[in-house]
Each structure stands twice: as structure tokens, then as C-alpha cells.
Amino acid sequence: MLETDPEWRKSSYSDKEGACVEVALWGGETLVRDSKAPTLPGHSYPAPAWRAFLRHLR
Numbered sequence: 001m002l003e004t005d006p007e008w009r010k011s012s013y014s015d016k017e018g019a020c021v022e023v024a025l026w027g028g029e030t031l032v033r034d035s036k037a038p039t040l041p042g043h044s045y046p047a048p049a050w051r052a053f054l055r056h057l058r
Contacts, residue, residue, distance in 0.1 A: 006031055008038075 006024035014020030014035070022038070024031045030050035033042030045053070 008033070010035060 006026045008022040008024045008031075010022050011020045020035050022033050022035045026044075028047055029044045030047060031042050031044055034040070
């Protein structure tokens with residue numbers, strides 16, 4: 001069973017105004033949203049795709 005709300009985390013690189021990307025783990029997916037517009041729809045990525053993305057960044 002899923003939680004009622006995902007637990008969003010901000011990047012440690014966010015600026016003083018909090019403008020950054022937020023991510024949350026949600027039922028095997030990674031959710032991504034703009035912290036300046038948290039009520040707008042974000043994006044959802046399957047866990048393997050998100051891991052591949054992070055590997056590519058390194």
C-alpha cells in the first residue's frame with residue numbers, strides 16, 4: 001500500500017530561495033517536480049531509468 005503523500009526531498013545544491021528540483025520515491029517510481037511550482041504535475045520515471053540517469057551524471 002502506498003503512502004497518502006510522497007516524501008519530497010530537495011537537492012543540497014538548492015539556492016537560498018529554495019529554487020530547485022525535488023524528488024520523491026513512490027511505489028517503485030521516482031517523482032520529479034519543480035520546487036517553485038509544487039502543485040503542478042511533475043514527472044514520473046521508473047526506478048531503472050532514474051538510476052541510469054544518475055549514473056550518466058557522474
